[in-house]
Structure formats: structure tokens, C-alpha cells
Amino acid sequence: xxxxxxxxxxxxxxxxxxxxIAELGTRLDSALNTRAIALAAALKKRRDVHQAVVGxxxxxxxxxxxxxxxxxxxxAIRRLATKRPPIxxxxxxHRIPVVYDGPDLDQVASSLGVTPRQVIELHGRPIYRAxxxxxxxxxxxxxxxxxxxxxxxxxxxxxxxxAGSVAIAGRQTGIYPLATxxxxxxxxxxxxxxxxxxxxxxxxxxxxxxVKFFAIQE
Amino acid sequence: MTAVLRVQEPGLxxxxxxxxxxxxxxxxxxxxxxxxxxxxxxxxxxxGNDRGAASLECxxxxxxxxxxxxxxxxITGGDFVPRVxxxxxxxxxxxxxxxxxxxxxxxxRSGARAYxxxxxxxxxxxxxxxxxxxxxxxxxxxxxxxxxxxDVISSGExxxxxxxxxxxxxxxxxxxxxxxxxxxxxxxxxxxxxxxxQAFYESxxxxxxxxxxMGYRLAGPHLETSGDDMLSFGLVAGAxxxxxGGHPILLMADHQTAGGYPVVAAxxxxxxxxxxxxxxxxxxxxxxxxxxxxxxxxxxxxxxxxSLRI
Numbered sequence: 001x002x003x004x005x006x007x008x009x010x011x012x013x014x015x016x017x018x019x020x021i022a023e024l025g026t027r028l029d030s031a032l033n034t035r036a037i038a039l040a041a042a043l044k045k046r047r048d049v050h051q052a053v054v055g056x057x058x059x060x061x062x063x064x065x066x067x068x069x070x071x072x073x074x075x076a077i078r079r080l081a082t083k084r085p086p087i088x089x090x091x092x093x094h095r096i097p098v099v100y101d102g103p104d105l106d107q108v109a110s111s112l113g114v115t116p117r118q119v120i121e122l123h124g125r126p127i128y129r130a131x132x133x134x135x136x137x138x139x140x141x142x143x144x145x146x147x148x149x150x151x152x153x154x155x156x157x158x159x160x161x162x163a164g165s166v167a168i169a170g171r172q173t174g175i176y177p178l179a180t181x182x183x184x185x186x187x188x189x190x191x192x193x194x195x196x197x198x199x200x201x202x203x204x205x206x207x208x209x210x211v212k213f214f215a216i217q218e
Numbered sequence: 219m220t221a222v223l224r225v226q227e228p229g230l231x232x233x234x235x236x237x238x239x240x241x242x243x244x245x246x247x248x249x250x251x252x253x254x255x256x257x258x259x260x261x262x263x264x265x266g267n268d269r270g271a272a273s274l275e276c277x278x279x280x281x282x283x284x285x286x287x288x289x290x291x292x293i294t295g296g297d298f299v300p301r302v303x304x305x306x307x308x309x310x311x312x313x314x315x316x317x318x319x320x321x322x323x324x325x326x327r328s329g330a331r332a333y334x335x336x337x338x339x340x341x342x343x344x345x346x347x348x349x350x351x352x353x354x355x356x357x358x359x360x361x362x363x364x365x366x367x368x369d370v371i372s373s374g375e376x377x378x379x380x381x382x383x384x385x386x387x388x389x390x391x392x393x394x395x396x397x398x399x400x401x402x403x404x405x406x407x408x409x410x411x412x413x414x415x416q417a418f419y420e421s422x423x424x425x426x427x428x429x430x431x432m433g434y435r436l437a438g439p440h441l442e443t444s445g446d447d448m449l450s451f452g453l454v455a456g457a458x459x460x461x462x463g464g465h466p467i468l469l470m471a472d473h474q475t476a477g478g479y480p481v482v483a484a485x486x487x488x489x490x491x492x493x494x495x496x497x498x499x500x501x502x503x504x505x506x507x508x509x510x511x512x513x514x515x516x517x518x519x520x521x522x523x524x525s526l527r528i
Contacts, residue, residue, distance in 0.1 A: 011405075013404070013405035014402050014403075014484070014509060015402075015404065015405070015454050015456070015457060015481065015484040016401070016402050016454070016456050016457075016484035016485055016486050016487060016512070017402065017486045017487055017509050017512035017513055017516060018487050018516075019454045019484070021405050021451060021452070023405070023451075026448075026449070027449075028449060050240055051240045051241060051243055051244075051249075053243050053244060053452030053475065053476070054244070054452070055449065055450060055451030055452050055476065056449035056450055056451065057449055058449075058451045058452070059452070060451055060452030060453065060454060062240065062454060065513055065516070070509055131449075131450075132450060132451075132452075132476055133244060133245055133246045133476075134243075134246045134450065134452060134453075134474070134475040134476025134477075135246060135450065135474050135475065135476050135477065136246055136354070136474060136475075137245060137246045137247045137248075137354070137355060138245065138246055139246050141450050141476075152447065153447070170447055177246075178354065195246075195355070197345075197355045197356075197357055200346060201242075201244065201245040202242070202245050202247060202346065202355075203245035203246055207244075
């Protein structure tokens with residue numbers, strides 16, 4: 001059930017003079033993410049909007065201040081955001097094979113008071129939602145992870161995480177598409193390529209897609 | 219397409235840039251494009267190009283280029299002491315070059331990025347609707363990499379009305395020497411402690427050596443933030459993030475497209491050219507302003523640029 005009209009409170013903040021962020025909530029919530037995706041799609045159709053990027057429960061909008069003021073765009077966003085979103089089409093389902101041998105697997109298990117095998121079982125159980133694409137090309141913030149797997153980020157990020165690493169942090173999980181710095185816990189790896197530079201769009205996942213992990217042996 | 223310039227020495231980090239690929243942000247690809255859009259646009263207008271034509275962005279140390287065929291160019295942005303055949307030439311002015319002329323740079327007097335536009339626009343690989351160089355993906359511009367010795371740079375068909383000697387009056391340049399960046403308070407400014415908020419606006423920050431087209435790390439007072447981890451949201455160039463370490467990062471053209479650190483301020487568009495010309499070691503301060511004042515400054519800059527359009 002989508003939330004009723006009155007439950008969506010939109011907070012709009014400027015990001016300089018040519019952008020703003022519209023926050024629909026603060027918790028990882030699929031219904032709010034659906035609304036954010038619908039809002040971004042509606043905003044992209046406007047002539048005065050250059051880009052609308054979906055956040056977990058927000059939309060970041062770059063616009064032309066010669067064509068519309070912050071206040072007028074804010075009012076338009078409030079109107080759009082309180083509309084009942086269209087019934088969501090289920091996103092495309094991706095099945096991702098994972099070798100669960102990440103360098104943090106044992107540490108994660110002991111921090112959570114479970115066995116590594118249970119971490120693997122818990123991580124592979126849900127069908128995750130791609131809440132947003134971003135951070136680096138092809139990265140998707142996936143979630144929510146089961147409550148038993150919720151851990152804060154590593155206190156000190158790694159300076160280099162290998163491409164293909166499967167990681168968890170907070171209520172989210174993700175796959176590093178490229179070798180980058182990263183602060184998430186590495187529990188496994190996959191050979192699936194997420195950044196497809198010669199495709200358009202160049203990302204395997206899109207916001208709203210569904211993702212299921214399954215364990216494989218090497 | 220005509221071969222116009224041959225690279226004899228590439229300079230420190232010279233890339234082909236246009237206005238970037240904002241639509242690719244939805245796939246996590248940085249928007250990219252020229253860091254100093256004022257200088258990039260001015261250079262293009264001076265040679266009769268559209269603002270979206272690609273230019274060369276030279277970082278800290280300029281290249282040595284040999285002219286392969288006669289062309290009209292303009293050099294704008296940071297002052298790297300441009301020379302043609304060893305003799306100084308004016309910046310912010312269109313210059314006609316003959317085959318065999320040598321364009322070089324004598325050193326860095328001010329700024330961090332110089333732009334070279336060529337009438338007809340520089341032609342590079344197009345990736346996701348832009349010729350801007352993306353190093354991480356190794357796509358766009360000169361095969362996704364900075365220029366190297368021996369590269370040959372081509373231009374498109376020159377626009378008809380191009381003329382030499384057109385110039386932008388110095389008083390119409392953004393105040394590049396004034397290292398004050400004007401900002402609007404960001405969505406998460408409330409996460410700064412009162413002391414940190416005061417320190418942000420009253421302290422000088424130094425641009426760290428590990429600053430680049432992705433962003434600038436700013437050394438200065440530790441900025442204490444509070445609150446739970448935030449869910450990730452889309453970012454824009456000019457946003458000032460404060461990560462856990464308490465040292466702000468100013469996001470620039472190749473910024474990561476989403477993140478979860480508090481954004482305590484965002485630069486106004488009129489301050490972006492000034493930020494683009496900051497070099498490691500430069501000191502910078504932040505001053506809060508209003509959206510109305512920001513839009514006035516933006517309009518003024520645009521009017522100066524429009525005065526150059528043919």
C-alpha cells in the first residue's frame with residue numbers, strides 16, 4: 001500500500017543557487033523510494049530542470065534559475081510529491097552469484113554474534129531493492145538487509161577496495177563496480193560487471209530494480 | 219575535421235573538456251566538464267564557438283603545442299604566462315596562429331587551470347553525449363586520458379565570423395584573486411556544532427595536495443558534526459561535505475554522484491570559477507550569502523560572457 005497523501009512531508013533545501021534537494025523521509029523505505037523515483041521522472045520532463053537524481057528517499061534537482069525560482073520549483077515539487085504514485089511495476093530482477101570469502105566475513109560474523117555461514121544465509125535471503133545508483137559509476141545502494149546483519153560502517157575506510165567486492169553497511173548492501181576507496185564490510189565477491197561503459201545507460205542496475213544474491217563456490 | 223595542434227609536451231594534466239554529461243549522473247557517472255565554466259565559455263565565445271564546444275583544460279603547468287594548420291585560438295583562466303614563438307601573448311583575447319607557430323607557457327602566475335579554445339571546437343571522443351575526458355572510465359576526449367607527447371588535436375569546421383583581437387575587458391573577469399567562496403547554507407548545516415559552524419565561516423582553509431577534479435580536501439579546523447548515519451542522496455558540484463574526520467571536502471566537476479556525509483554548505487554558481495582556479499596550498503574562506511545575491515552575481519557573469527558572443 002502506498003502511504004496516504006498526508007504521510008509524505010517534503011523538506012526542501014537549497015544546494016547553492018542552481019540546485020535543491022527534496023527529502024521525502026529519513027528512513028530506508030521502499031514506498032518512499034518509489035515516490036522519489038516517480039518524482040525524479042516527473043521533474044526530468046520539465047524544461048526548467050536540468051537533472052533530477054534519485055536518492056534513497058530524496059531527489060536532488062539541478063535547475064535553471066532563469067526559468068524558475070527556488071520557491072516556485074519547491075512548490076511544484078510539493079504538489080508532485082503528494083500525488084499518489086502510479087502502481088509500481090516490479091523492477092527487473094538480477095540474480096548475482098557471490099563467492100562469500102570476503103576479508104571481513106569472520107569479523108562481521110563475530111561482531112553480529114553469528115557464524116559466517118549464517119551471515120551468508122542472511123545476506124542471500126531477501127530480494128533487495130536498488131534504492132539509488134551513484135557514488136561511483138554503476139554502484140547501487142541495495143537494501144534493506146535483514147536486521148540481524150545491520151552493522152555501522154568500518155571506522156576507518158579502506159583506501160582501495162577491489163572491484164566486484166560484495167559489501168554491507170547499515171541497512172544496505174552493495175557491489176563495488178570499480179576499485180575505489182570504501183568503508184563498507186567486505187563479505188564476498190562477484191564477477192558480474194555493474195559498470196558497462198559502452199552501454200547507454202552505462203549501469204547494469206537502475207533505481208527500482210530488484211537484486212537477489214546466491215552463494216557459489218569458486 | 220582538421221588537425222590543428224600537435225602536442226610537444228603535454229603539461230602536467232591537460233584534458234579535453236566541454237560542459238560535461240549531466241544526464242549520466244543517474245548511472246553514477248560524474249558529470250565532468252570544464253572546472254571553470256566562465257573561462258571555458260569565454261574562450262569559446264572569443265573564437266566564435268558555442269559555449270558547449272570542447273576546449274583544452276590545462277592544470278598548473280601548461281603544454282607546449284605546435285600549430286599544424288592556421289587557426290584562431292583564445293587562452294583564458296589561470297595565468298600560465300602564454301607565449302607564441304617565445305613572445306608573450308594576451309590572455310582573454312582571440313589570437314590567430316600560423317602553421318609552425320609554437321604555443322608554450324612560461325610558468326604559473328595565478329590560478330590553477332588555463333583553457334585553450336580553438337575556432338571550430340576541439341574534437342575528441344564522444345562518450346555519453348559529451349567529449350569531456352573521464353579518467354576513471356577511460357572514455358571521452360583524447361581516448362579517456364590526459365594529453366601525451368605526439369597527440370594531434372583536431373578541430374571542427376570553424377564558424378564563419380571568427381576574428382582575431384576580440385577581448386574580454388579585465389574588469390569583467392570574476393574576482394579570481396579574492397579567495398572567498400560564497401555559499402548558501404546546506405541541508406545539513408544543523409549537524410555542525412555551534413563552534414564548528416563559527417569555525418567554518420571564520421577560519422581560513424588550505425587546499426590540500428590531494429585535491430583534484432573530483433574535489434578539494436580542505437585543511438583547517440576540525441569541524442565537529444553530530445547525528446546518525448544518513449541515507450545516501452544525490453550530490454552536486456560546489457557542495458561542501460564534512461566526512462567523519464571533520465575536514466571538509468568541496469566537490470568539483472568529477473565529484474562522486476551520491477554520498478551520505480552532511481552537506482553543510484554549497485557554493486553559489488558565481489563562485490565556482492574562483493574555486494576552479496584554486497591550487498593546492500591556496501588559502502580559502504567561506505562567506506554566507508543569499509540566493510537573491512547569488513542570482514545577481516550569476517546574471518552579471520552571464521552578461522559579461524554574452525558581451526563576447528558574436
